[in-house]
Amino acid sequence: MEKKLAEYKCDTNEAICLKLVRFPEDVEDESTTFHPEFSHQLYGDDEVAFGYKGLQIQLYYSAGNLNTLFKVKYTSRVTDKFDCVEPDDVEGKVRAIIPAGFCCNTDDFVSLLEKEANFRPFGSLQHTYKVHNVEAGEDLTYHIHKVDVSCPGFREYHERLQTFLMWFIETASFIDVDDDRWDFFLVFEKYNKDGETLYATVGYMTVYNYYVYPDKTRPRVSQMLILPPFQGEGHGAQLLETVHRYYCTLAKVQDITAEDPSESYVKLRDFVLVKLCLTLSSFSNEKLSLGFSEEMASEAREKLKINKKHARRVYEILRLRNTDMSDEEKAREFRLEVKKRLFGPYRKNQRELTKMRKCLRPEELASHISQMDTSLQHEELEKSYQDVLADYRRVLERLAQV
Numbered sequence: 001m002e003k004k005l006a007e008y009k010c011d012t013n014e015a016i017c018l019k020l021v022r023f024p025e026d027v028e029d030e031s032t033t034f035h036p037e038f039s040h041q042l043y044g045d046d047e048v049a050f051g052y053k054g055l056q057i058q059l060y061y062s063a064g065n066l067n068t069l070f071k072v073k074y075t076s077r078v079t080d081k082f083d084c085v086e087p088d089d090v091e092g093k094v095r096a097i098i099p100a101g102f103c104c105n106t107d108d109f110v111s112l113l114e115k116e117a118n119f120r121p122f123g124s125l126q127h128t129y130k131v132h133n134v135e136a137g138e139d140l141t142y143h144i145h146k147v148d149v150s151c152p153g154f155r156e157y158h159e160r161l162q163t164f165l166m167w168f169i170e171t172a173s174f175i176d177v178d179d180d181r182w183d184f185f186l187v188f189e190k191y192n193k194d195g196e197t198l199y200a201t202v203g204y205m206t207v208y209n210y211y212v213y214p215d216k217t218r219p220r221v222s223q224m225l226i227l228p229p230f231q232g233e234g235h236g237a238q239l240l241e242t243v244h245r246y247y248c249t250l251a252k253v254q255d256i257t258a259e260d261p262s263e264s265y266v267k268l269r270d271f272v273l274v275k276l277c278l279t280l281s282s283f284s285n286e287k288l289s290l291g292f293s294e295e296m297a298s299e300a301r302e303k304l305k306i307n308k309k310h311a312r313r314v315y316e317i318l319r320l321r322n323t324d325m326s327d328e329e330k331a332r333e334f335r336l337e338v339k340k341r342l343f344g345p346y347r348k349n350q351r352e353l354t355k356m357r358k359c360l361r362p363e364e365l366a367s368h369i370s371q372m373d374t375s376l377q378h379e380e381l382e383k384s385y386q387d388v389l390a391d392y393r394r395v396l397e398r399l400a401q402v
Helices: 002-006 090-095 106-118 154-168 235-248 263-277 294-304 308-321 328-342 344-359 362-371 374-401
Strands: 009-011 016-021 048-050 056-062 068-073 124-133 138-147 182-193 196-212 216-226
Touching: 016 154, 056 090, 056 106, 068 090, 068 106, 106 196, 124 235, 138 235, 154 216, 182 235, 196 235, 216 235, 235 263, 235 294, 263 294, 263 308, 263 374, 294 308, 308 328, 308 374, 328 374
Parallel strands: 016 056
Antiparallel strands: 009 048, 056 068, 124 138, 138 182, 182 196, 196 216
């Protein structure tokens, strides 16, 4: 019985089929389908749906306005053979996150594609750039717009757009758009269809403007997503750089941060901030050789809204670029400087140990000392350094391609 029931388990990451539809023929074209990276927020940690064979959960969006087609298909259901076993409510879980007004009929959805010609990007244009597309054999044009929730039609559009977060950000949650401290930055591809200009949604970023006493704000990047069909083309870097340049023009902004940044976001930020800081006089080759300075921290903060911690990281990346690592003495100088910064948490442990000696019993102190093994700390420090070095080199490789 258990073996037979196991046949009715489906991997929800494979079962969920997503599309960004530009043309009616895209609906049946399997090459335009992409799948989630995550589905645990709806279907549990195992990311499995029980009760179906050949399960397919279709979530198709029109490329621009994101009008939605939602259908659930399967070849058989567990109740066809077993009366006493109920299948999971796969449809109800999706209905809980997609806004009302979606289509359940393919013909109705296809008819909405005709209205895509009327769709125009929301908000104000901040940046235009081109990316060469090998498949198309031409440069494609992209626009980045800034918008807030007061823009007509944007609230409904955003409700559809944010559903993608559930599939591609591991700890995603929907935001309260009624709070007017949110800023939204959207990326669109401009393309032609039958002589008409249309726009396709590429990705977006949300930024929350925190208050900083007495009269400043601190924009914090909350969510950032480039949709899978457009990933790996440099849109994330264009978006993050555009956002930085926008806030740099505002006197009330103290600095720009990010909420719980992922590893991939940190790497992207490193690249963008290094690229921006190359324009600053304090980061010139001559000054890099003198070490990290207050002048660097000050200029990065005042001109680019970069905080001291991030400015220090930029300095280390550019210092690496200027260092001949085949020269043992120069390589040693660089290594010691980076390790000195990385040693901060370990130095804190030593200070805590000094305090413990005064107030802990011998057996308690021995327990804590064993957790602070010096040789282990040196091993961890060396590993941290090698990881940082590898990250920095990747940034420099990408910078060399610009």
